[in-house]
Structures are given as structure tokens and as C-alpha cells.
Amino acid sequence: MFEKILIANRGEIACRVIRTAKKLGIATVAVYSDADANAQHVKLADEAIYIGQSPATQSYLQVDRIIQAAVDTGSQAIHPGYGFLSENDQFALACQQHNICFIGPPVEAILAMGLKATSKALMEKAGVPLTPGYHGTNQDAEFLKQQADRIGxxxxxxxxAGGGGKGMSLVERSEDFLHALASCKREAKSSFGNDDVLIERYVIQPRHIEVQVFGDTHGNYVHLFERDCSVQRRHQKVLEEAPAPQMPSEKLDAMRQAAIDAARAVDYVGAGTVEFIVEQDGTAYFMEMNTRLQVEHPVTEMITGEDLVEWQLRVAYGEPLPKLQDELQIHGHALEARIYAEEPEKGFLPAIGKIDYLRYPPQNQYVRVDSGIVEGDEITTxxxxMxxxxxxxxxxxxxxxxxxxxALSQFHVDGLGNNIAFLEKIVRCDSFKQAKLDTNLIQREEQFLFSPANIKLEFIVATAFIEFLNQMQNNKSAQKQLWLAQPLWRSNVAYQHSIKLNYLDNSIQIKFSAAEQGFNAEFNGQHYQITGELLDANTAKILINGNQHKLAFNQSQQGITLFHSGQSYKFDYIRQNFNQTEGQNEQGHLKAPMPGVVTQLLVGANHTVKKDDVLLTLxxxxxxxxxxxxxxxIILDAYFQVGDQVKAGDELVEFQPDQEEVA
Structure with missing residues (x-):
């Protein structure tokens, strides 16, 4: 087995690979950028090598620097993780040229499967079913439109050359095709350096199912069953599960065999995933092959009991597959949720900043958390x-x-937006519970998934009481008065304290007064009998009107956040001018809703525009x-150019509405 490997990646996948390497007694080398100098994968590895500035193009995508780091540290192999250079044929070739084992498929397999059009031609020859479409090399815009019109x-x-939903667009009308094509080609060129596209019929209510395959250098091939990845937004996976529910057994067998046929057709070695678009009746069409480990591989590990990274290392070292097909079985069912720093209620805008508070659910045989993030880390642009x-x-x-x-109810994040509450709603929605799966599930359940969470009044009172207890604990004299014997409370019936908070831009006030047992609370014209205690810095036990709750919370300089049943409720402290709006897009100025890079600028000074005209893209x-x-x-001025980095809230253009509209 290898003695030392370098991991050409970061974050949770780098930590994941390090965990298996340590189990096998393999030393690990991490690489890192400026932004990752204190990252967890750097701390967990045996060695760490600096490779450049924070942008991936200046660090994690620098082939020469990573190869040199491997040479300098005496690493025998490089694990690429996923993303970055994991499917880069030039990187795999560079490893080969420096006598470093690339823990992935042969260069020829990466090339064969790297271009969708090429791979589909190979799959057609191998008898793997394809979605009707055009997969040729003619990239003339009018010709492609004719093909789309023909397909219907x-x-x-x-x-x-794409993946991960990049460079992909659904077109529903012929007149929209050329505009969508230009956008796809622009994004494809930016993301992959190749603007070639293919056209396929859009399957109505499709499921997205992928099969995990493995091959070795001894000619053995197996599948480790399938994963359903249908729950997506903007072609990005949100929830995955294994095995795929409610699929006819004969259709599953056909799809699994097609995946092995696909791997065999390119002499595949290592871990790969064959992805299929699947009709509701279970008929599957080959979509693409990812020549690497997938983000969602843990659900396969949970139902098979196998460590796929260990399989990768053994196969790359030249060993045969640890098990053959008849030795692999499905045990139970597994789900994976991707916890992101993003705001679903704002169109899934990324949330950038420091994680003030982070608590993972307890891990055991039923619950696993893969992460490279700890409390205090910063999510950057x-x-x-993730x-x-x-x-x-x-x-x-x-x-x-x-x-x-x-587990979602026990996963607590504070300090920046996240999608935990959204994920919890998906798990509870009827479509997902009943396994009525397709890639349009989120849109179909939109009313339920994006409806604001309504907090019970008693939880508002409980939150205020937690704040009250915190104030008492931080005020020694008040704390002494609070916890004096009950008789003194009765003699001090005039004692009263008010807590003022802001919730959803509404100012609220809860009054607490000492009672025979604990306190009386008055809020919104109602009275509550309440008592309780702080169990620790982030947990309280509250008894309110006879109902006992164990509540998790986080207190910060901005306010207090209550966590309950997968939802988080933020209460802000009231400060002077709290209700003064900042005007995100006040008249005359349009501001960036998120940090990012300007990719398209369609206007300049003195440019006349109509309502809803596209001005620029980020x-x-x-x-x-x-x-x-x-x-x-009229656009009076544009403050940025294509390629410029902007921060959230930066003014992008100065805009003057028509005078008659102003009037």
C-alpha cells in the first residue's frame, strides 16, 4: 500500500480522504491557499504545503504547483477528491509523467467521458440507451436551432464539457433558443474553456438516478447499486438517497448493467458514477459519466458497509476489487442532505461570512456528518x-x-444564512415522503417549502425568558435577587422586568413579574406562567403553562436565535434607528445582492433601458x-466591468427612471 499520498483538494472531501488514509496507516499531505491557512484539512494532515492565493485559479487549479508539492514531499500518489482537477486529463497526465499515481481512472477514460458528445457516441456503440437528441460537432447556432426544432x-x-448544472438551459419555445444558446455557450466557455454544446429532448418529470461503478486493473467490474438524486434546484443536487425508491426491479437491473457496460467500454479503473435521466416508468437514458468520486458517495457507503475511498486507494495501488458483485448487498436505506450557507427564501443566494455558532447532531451508527468546517470558520466567495x-x-x-x-432538528448554525429549515421542510413534504420524485419536486412543492415558518406565541415568550435568564445570570446582584427564597418573592410582588426584542421587523415586548411559582409573563394581551433554568450556554429547560420544553439557542451581540424542530427563529436586540431601512435597491442605485464576479455587462453611460431589461450578470x-x-x-453610469469582483451591497449602476414614471 502507499506510504504517503497528497490530497489535491480542500474542505470536507480532503478531511474525508485523510480519515481513511489514517485508518490504513498512510501519511497525508494537504495543500492550501491563503483563505485555507487555518482550515481543518490542513490541521488534520501530517504535512501541509502552501500553493497560492485564495482564488482557485491561483491555487487549487495550479497543476505545476500541486505536482511540485507531491514531488517535494515524496508523495507516491495524489487523490484529487471531486471538483477542481479531479476530471482534468492534463493533471492526470502530469501525474503519470512524474511517476506519481493518480488515484482515479486512466487518462484515456477521462478523455473519453469528459466530453458529453464523445461519450454519448461511445455509449451508443456499447448499446447503452441514450436520450433522443443531437450530439454532433456542428456548433453553428442556426444549425443547432434547426436540430432543436426537429427534436421538439x-x-x-x-x-x-460541463457538469454540476453549469452551462445548461431548458428551452421551451423555438423563439427563445438562440438567446439561451448564447448564454450556455458563454457560461460553458467561462467554466470549462470549451463552449461546445449538445441538444437533448427534455424528459417530462424526469428522475435523476446514478449508478456507482468500480473497475480494477485486473478486468473486474462491479456496481455498488444506485442513488436517487432527483431533488435538485437549478440542476444542483439538494438531497440524495440510496437505493432508488419505487423502481421496477427489471428496470433497475437494466440500468445497473448499462452502467457496467459503460465502464467496460472505456476500460475504466477506479470509482466512477454513471448518471441516467429516468422516465417515471423507470426507463433510463445515459446522461454522462463522472470519472471521480461523487459528493453523495456516503449514502452508498451507508447501505453497503464499504469504504469507497479505501476501495479507490487499493485499486489505484494495483490490488483487485475488495469484493465482487455477488458479495455486495444492500442493507437498509440512507439519505444525504447538503447543508449550505445560502438563503433559500432569497433565491438561494450564497451567504458569506463567519459562522458564529455551529453544533452538529450527535454521530452514531445512524447519523454521520462529513465536514471541513468548525465554529468560527468563514464562508468566502x-x-x-457547503x-x-x-x-x-x-x-x-x-x-x-x-x-x-x-438530525436536522439538532443541526444548529448561526451567524449567516443556511438551508437547514428548507431541508427539513423537504423531508416533511408529501412528495418526498411518498417518494414521488422528479427534478421538479422543489417547484411543485414551492408553496409549502417557501412559506414562512410561523412561531408559536409561547416560544416567543420562552425566547424572551431565556434572554431574561441570561441577563440575570450576567448581573450578579439581579441574579441573587432572582433566586432568593419564594417567600421573599411574595413580599416583592412589585418586581417586574421587560424584555424588548425585534422579530421579523416587528418590535415586541414581554413583561415578567414574580409569581408564587416562577414568573407571570404578559405578551400580546395573554398571560403565561413560566419558569425554567439555563442548562448550559446554549440550552434551556423551560416550563410554560404546564408544557416543558428543552430548547436550544444561541446568543450573540446582535440578538438571540432559537432552534426548534429544524427551524431557527432570529430575535434581534432593539437599538436606536433599528427600523430605519437601508434601501437595498433605492431609487437611482442598483446594488449587488451577493458577492461575485461581473460576467456580463450590457449597458453603459447614457444607455436607455426598458423595465426588466438585463443590465448585467453576476x-x-x-x-x-x-x-x-x-x-x-436611463443608465447614468456603470461602476464595474466584466471580470470585476463585487461585494454584497456594492452599487453596480446609477439608474434614472423616466420622468413620467417618477411623477
Whole structure:
């Protein structure tokens, strides 16, 4: 086995690889950028090598620096993780040229599967079923439009070199095709350096199912069953599960065999994932092959009991597959939720900043957390905003759903926006519970998923009481008065204290007065009998009107956040001018809703625009955001150019609405 490997990645996948390497007694070398100098993967590795500035293009995508780090540290192999250079044929070739083992497939397999059009031609030859479409090399815009018209709408335009939803667009009308094509080609060129696209018929209500395959250098191939990744937003996976529920067994067998046929067709070695678009009746069409480990590989590990990173290391070292097909079995059901620093209620805008408070659910045989983030870390614009992956296992799907809901209720993040409450709602929505899965699930359940969480009045009172207890604890004289014997409380019936907070831009006041047992609380014209205690800095036991609750919370300089049943409720302290609005897009100025890079600028000084005209586009962390004109008017000035980095709140353009509209 290898004695030392370098991990050409960061975050949770780097930590994940280090964990298995340590188990096997393999020394590890981490690489890091300026932004990751204090990251967890750097601390966990045996050695760490600095490779450049924070942008990935100046660090994690620098092939020469990573190869040199491996040479300098005597690393025998490089694990690329996923993303970054994991499917880069030039990086795999550079490893080969320096006599360093690339823990991944051969260069030829990466090349064969790297371009969607090329891979589909190979798959067609191998007898793997394909979605009807155009996969040729003619990239003339009018010709591609003719092909789309021939296939019939809706169609998908997909970057041939793409992945992860980048360079992909759904087109529902012929007249929209050329505009969508230009956008896809621009994004594909920016993301992959290749603007070739292919056109495919859009499958109505498709499921996205992928099969985990493995091959070795001895000619052995197996599948480790499948994962359903249908729950997506903007082609980005949100929840994954294994095995795929409610699939006809004969259709599953056909899909699994097709995945092995695909791997065998390119002499594949190592871990790979064959992705399929699946009709509701279970008919599967080959979509692409990811020549690397997937983000969602833990659900496969949970249902098979296998360590896929260990398999990667053994196969890369030249050993045969640890198990053959008849030795692999499915045990139970597993789910994975991707915890992101993002704000679903604001169109999933990335949330940038410091994580003030972070508590993971307890881990055991049923619950696993993969992460490279700890409390106090900062989510930046440079990398993917994933905080962690939450993986759960149950004896069946229903049991796994219960485990996921409970684990999400114990996953607490404060200091920046996150999608935990959104994920908890997905797990509870009817479509997901009943396994009515397709890639449109989030849109179909939109009313339920994006409805604001209503907090019970008694929890508002409980939150105020927690704040009251904190104030008493921090005020020694008041604390002494609070916990004096009951008779003194009776003699001091005039004692009263008010807590003022702001919740959802509404100022609230709760009055507490000493009572025979604990306190009386008055709020919103109602009275509550309440008592309780702080169990620790982030947990309180509260008895309110006879109902006892154990509540988690976090207190910061800005306010107090209550965590309950997967939801988080933020209460701000009231300060002077608290209700004064800052005017995110006040008249005359349009501001950046998120930090990012300007990818397109369509206007300049003295440019006349109509309402909803596209002014510019921003891109950050796999997301493109379009800035449109709020009204008819004139652009007086544009403050940034294509390629410029902007911060959230930066003024992008100066806009003057038409005078008649102003009037």
C-alpha cells in the first residue's frame, strides 16, 4: 500500500480522504491557499504545503504547483477528491509523467467521458440507451436551432464539457433558443474553456438516478447499486438517497448493467458514477459519466458497509476489487442532505461570512456528518458554500426519513444564512415522503417549502425568558435577587422586568413579574406562567403553562436565535434607528445582492433601458444572478466591468427612471 499520498483538494472531501488514509496507516499531505491557512484539512494532515492565493485559479487549479508539492514531499500518489482537477486529463497526465499515481481512472477514460458528445457516441456503440437528441460537432447556432426544432420542445442545451448544472438551459419555445444558446455557450466557455454544446429532448418529470461503478486493473467490474438524486434546484443536487425508491426491479437491473457496460467500454479503473435521466416508468437514458468520486458517495457507503475511498486507494495501488458483485448487498436505506450557507427564501443566494455558532447532531451508527468546517470558520466567495453533508441510515426508507428529520432538528448554525429549515421542510413534504420524485419536486412543492415558518406565541415568550435568564445570570446582584427564597418573592410582588426584542421587523415586548411559582409573563394581551433554568450556554429547560420544553439557542451581540424542530427563529436586540431601512435597491442605485464576479455587462453611460431589461450578470459559487432594470429609464453610469469582483451591497449602476414614471 502507499506510504504517503497528497490530497489535491480542500474542505470536507480532503478531511474525508485523510480519515481513511489514517485508518490504513498512510501519511497525508494537504495543500492550501491563503483563505485555507487555518482550515481543518490542513490541521488534520501530517504535512501541509502552501500553493497560492485564495482564488482557485491561483491555487487549487495550479497543476505545476500541486505536482511540485507531491514531488517535494515524496508523495507516491495524489487523490484529487471531486471538483477542481479531479476530471482534468492534463493533471492526470502530469501525474503519470512524474511517476506519481493518480488515484482515479486512466487518462484515456477521462478523455473519453469528459466530453458529453464523445461519450454519448461511445455509449451508443456499447448499446447503452441514450436520450433522443443531437450530439454532433456542428456548433453553428442556426444549425443547432434547426436540430432543436426537429427534436421538439422542450429541449435541454448542455455544455459538452460541463457538469454540476453549469452551462445548461431548458428551452421551451423555438423563439427563445438562440438567446439561451448564447448564454450556455458563454457560461460553458467561462467554466470549462470549451463552449461546445449538445441538444437533448427534455424528459417530462424526469428522475435523476446514478449508478456507482468500480473497475480494477485486473478486468473486474462491479456496481455498488444506485442513488436517487432527483431533488435538485437549478440542476444542483439538494438531497440524495440510496437505493432508488419505487423502481421496477427489471428496470433497475437494466440500468445497473448499462452502467457496467459503460465502464467496460472505456476500460475504466477506479470509482466512477454513471448518471441516467429516468422516465417515471423507470426507463433510463445515459446522461454522462463522472470519472471521480461523487459528493453523495456516503449514502452508498451507508447501505453497503464499504469504504469507497479505501476501495479507490487499493485499486489505484494495483490490488483487485475488495469484493465482487455477488458479495455486495444492500442493507437498509440512507439519505444525504447538503447543508449550505445560502438563503433559500432569497433565491438561494450564497451567504458569506463567519459562522458564529455551529453544533452538529450527535454521530452514531445512524447519523454521520462529513465536514471541513468548525465554529468560527468563514464562508468566502472563493469556494463552494457547503458547510457539511448530513448522512443518515435507517432499516428502511421510513426509518431513514425519521432519522433525517431528527438530525436536522439538532443541526444548529448561526451567524449567516443556511438551508437547514428548507431541508427539513423537504423531508416533511408529501412528495418526498411518498417518494414521488422528479427534478421538479422543489417547484411543485414551492408553496409549502417557501412559506414562512410561523412561531408559536409561547416560544416567543420562552425566547424572551431565556434572554431574561441570561441577563440575570450576567448581573450578579439581579441574579441573587432572582433566586432568593419564594417567600421573599411574595413580599416583592412589585418586581417586574421587560424584555424588548425585534422579530421579523416587528418590535415586541414581554413583561415578567414574580409569581408564587416562577414568573407571570404578559405578551400580546395573554398571560403565561413560566419558569425554567439555563442548562448550559446554549440550552434551556423551560416550563410554560404546564408544557416543558428543552430548547436550544444561541446568543450573540446582535440578538438571540432559537432552534426548534429544524427551524431557527432570529430575535434581534432593539437599538436606536433599528427600523430605519437601508434601501437595498433605492431609487437611482442598483446594488449587488451577493458577492461575485461581473460576467456580463450590457449597458453603459447614457444607455436607455426598458423595465426588466438585463443590465448585467453576476456569478458566484455555481450561481448566476441577473440584474434587471426596475423601470423604464436611463443608465447614468456603470461602476464595474466584466471580470470585476463585487461585494454584497456594492452599487453596480446609477439608474434614472423616466420622468413620467417618477411623477
Amino acid at each position: 420542445y422542450p429541449v435541454l442545451i448542455k455544455a459538452s 472563493f469556494y463552494d458554500p 458547510i457539511a453533508k448530513l448522512i443518515v441510515w435507517g432499516t428502511n426508507r421510513e426509518a431513514a426519513l425519521i432519522q433525517m428529520q431528527h 456569478e458566484a459559487m455555481k450561481m448566476e444572478y441577473t440584474i434587471r432594470a426596475p423601470k423604464d429609464g
